[in-house]
Amino acid sequence: MKVFVSRRIPENGLEAVAAETDSVVWPDDLPPPRDELLRAVAGCDGVLTLLTDRVDDEFLDAAGPQLKVVSNYAVGFDNVDVAACTRRGIPVGNTPGVLTETTADLAWALMMAAARRLPEGDRYVRAGKWKTWGPLLLLGPDVHGATIGIVGFGRIGQAVARRATGFGMTILYHDVHRADAAVETAFGATFLPLEELLAESDFVSLHVNLTPETRGLINAEKLGWMKSTAVLVNTSRGPVVDPRALADALRAGTIFAAGLDVTDPEPIPTDDPLLSLDNCLVVPHIASASSATRAKMAEMAAANLLAGLRGDRLPTPVNPEVYEAAGRSAGGNP
Numbered sequence: 304m305k306v307f308v309s310r311r312i313p314e315n316g317l318e319a320v321a322a323e324t325d326s327v328v329w330p331d332d333l334p335p336p337r338d339e340l341l342r343a344v345a346g347c348d349g350v351l352t353l354l355t356d357r358v359d360d361e362f363l364d365a366a367g368p369q370l371k372v373v374s375n376y377a378v379g380f381d382n383v384d385v386a387a388c389t390r391r392g393i394p395v396g397n398t399p400g401v402l403t404e405t406t407a408d409l410a411w412a413l414m415m416a417a418a419r420r421l422p423e424g425d426r427y428v429r430a431g432k433w434k435t436w437g438p439l440l441l442l443g444p445d446v447h448g449a450t451i452g453i454v455g456f457g458r459i460g461q462a463v464a465r466r467a468t469g470f471g472m473t474i475l476y477h478d479v480h481r482a483d484a485a486v487e488t489a490f491g492a493t494f495l496p497l498e499e500l501l502a503e504s505d506f507v508s509l510h511v512n513l514t515p516e517t518r519g520l521i522n523a524e525k526l527g528w529m530k531s532t533a534v535l536v537n538t539s540r541g542p543v544v545d546p547r548a549l550a551d552a553l554r555a556g557t558i559f560a561a562g563l564d565v566t567d568p569e570p571i572p573t574d575d576p577l578l579s580l581d582n583c584l585v586v587p588h589i590a591s592a593s594s595a596t597r598a599k600m601a602e603m604a605a606a607n608l609l610a611g612l613r614g615d616r617l618p619t620p621v622n623p624e625v626y627e628a629a630g631r632s633a634g635g636n637p
């Protein structure tokens with residue numbers, strides 16, 4: 304079975320794939336340019352892709368009709384045209400669950416760091432500006448006891464809520480689906496329409512998938528609904544927030560600060576207005592970047608890939624309808 308792996312992932316995943324397939328791994332730190340990616344997947348039975356690879360009809364055509372599985376090394380799969388894969392009977396796998404807690408940790412780190420101005424403090428010290436203890440130095444809002452609004456109350460949103468209970472926070476959430484009463488009770492979480500959540504929250508943390516409905520969800524109007532003391536945290540996908548509107552809001556003091564793990568575009572250009580703002584903390588899409596979690600993601604991605612190649616049901620398919628529709632247990636690209 305011929306396989307292309309579009310970047311080096313942790314060794315446990317690569318070893319599992321190499322043991323059972325004839326695999327080629329893209330060796331560079333940067334993703335394969337589009338033309339090289341399309342050449343590399345030609346004739347492959349399976350592909351292990353990253354969120355930096357666009358998997359669409361062009362990609363699937365380039366791969367050819369023998370392609371049996373697309374295994375995406377991420378829980379998010381907005382880089383994959385899932386409908387196109389389903390039409391061709393190709394199962395798509397992702398890596399849900401294993402990165403939930405690690406991503407929630409990072410959301411929390413961004414929240415604390417942006418509120419308590421840690422990057423500014425660090426820059427201040429390194430610049431030799433620390434001359435004395437200052438009563439008015441680098442003041443920010445308290446996290447404990449504050450109100451957190453969680454937009455997207457799935458696995459990661461709930462993991463953020465669990466941490467918030469330890470900080471004695473009031474927990475609000477918004478989602479297209481209201482959570483079960485038992486879940487609301489467990490977290491003491493209150494469902495609110497987005498407008499009210501934004502208006503009442505001291506911290507807003509985004510945990511939605513990127514879809515046509517959530518693209519640009521946090522725009523100038525929504526930022527205008529937030530408190531001038533509020534902190535926005537985004538560990539979901541960059542395009543969920545309108546970057547120009549966010550820069551304007553941070554500059555004007557419409558909101559207090561932002562902590563971003565994801566940007567639009569990625570990577571963020573060094574001359575992006577957001578990077579000129581002291582109250583905007585940006586890290587390079589590292590929410591799942593603990594060694595243990597990345598290794599678990601590698602294990603899952605390899606397991607999805609190998610199951611697809613064998614014609615078995617993927618452990619975590621994002622398009623299970625591919626099996627029902629075709630009335631078969633295996634994918635196949637007709």
Ligand code: DGY
Nearest residue numbers: 376377378379402591
């Ligand atoms: C994902 O998995 O979707 C994250 O963005 C990267 O781990």
